[in-house]
Each structure stands twice: as structure tokens, then as C-alpha cells.
Amino acid sequence: EIVLTQSPDTLSLSPGERATFFCRASQSINSHHLAWYQRKPGQPPRLLIYGASSRDTAIADRFSGSGSGTDFTLTISRLEPEDFAFYYCQLYGTSRTFGQGTNLEIK
């Protein structure tokens, strides 16, 4: 089973800064099957990115995804106050595996 490991566990930044999240797969994956989600307290996850780099409907263009093979990145170009949340990567496959998440907190 492929394991997704996210880093860092916690990211402390200020509004206006750039945020970069990493997701590493335990073996090479089809990048088209990699998604990213945002989760705020008391809310369900929200799909941000599918296919490693395609934004879902109504997702702001400050969110972007990239990567291939085993290493993937989610970038928020300029943080807005509403962006502080947990972020998860997820792989479509036999087990629809999720990463453990990164907590983006206000510095």
C-alpha cells in the first residue's frame, strides 16, 4: 500500500506570505490521481486541487499544485486570513489514501 507523508506537520506564517505544503508518496504514483483538500475546524474537507494541478470549481487562483513521481506541492501564493486551516493530500486508488495533514497556523 502506498503511504503519503506530508511535511511539515505545522506551518506558521502570516497573512500575505507564501505557503508551501509537501506531500511525498512511498513510491511513484500517477500524478493525475493526486488531490489536495482544505479542512477548517467544524467543517468537512473541501476539494482544492485534483490531478495534482487542476483547481476545483470556485477555488481561488492563489492556490496551485504541482509535482510528479513521488513529490508533490501545494502552494498558496499570498495567504488570506481564511486560508489558515489543515491541508491534506490524497491519492485515488485501491485505498484512496490520505496524508496525515499539515496545520497552517497564524504566526
Place this chain on the structure above:
Amino acid sequence: QVQVQESGPGLVKSSETLSLTCTVSGTSTSGYCWGWLRQPPGKRLEWIGCVYDTGSTDYNPSLQSRVTMSMDTSKKQFSLRLSSVTAADTAMYHCAREGYFYSGGYKTYAFDIWGQGTMVSVSS
């Protein structure tokens, strides 16, 4: 607006069967896999499985022996049954739609519609 909403008991006794229902609104159930996911406290999200409107199912191999899912298309509801529960099954349970997308010529899937979730605790 497409929505899904979970319902069911918040407390289940150890060794018994957990049963949840999800109601779909704002869209047809046709063409999608309608799934269940959970997140135990302090742990990562885990996909349990999904069911198509045809009744066909796809389960996480790690839970397959204990999971049963079904769909009632007339009511636009789908259900989860998880047998022989233990404390390890205590979690926030979400129902979700597994949407499909096209990425660079590939058809891929991701969870695009989620319910708010329902907390289920297993008691001894």
C-alpha cells in the same frame, strides 16, 4: 446545490454493528460512487468504501471483511454498516460524493461533496 447529510446513532456498543445513512439532495445519484470516510481523533482520514447507484460497491481492503454498503435510489439514500465495532472505530464519519474529473486526458476521481460529519463513539 448538491448536498449530502449523514444520520444515525452517535453511540454504538462494542461488538455491535454501526449503521449510518446518508441522504443526497440537489443531484441524481447516477454515475457516481457515493462513499464513506472517517477520521478517528488524532489520526488521518480513512476511506471506508463507496457504492454506485447500480448497487456495485468498492471497499477499502483493510475494512472489507466488516463493511456493507447499499443504495436506495428511490429515496436518494445510501447506507453504511460496519460490524463487530471496537474502540478503534470511534471516529467522525463523513459521507461524500466521489466526483470524476479529466486531467491531461486521464479520468480521475476526488471527493468533491462532503457531509458535515457525524461523531460515532464505541462504548464498552
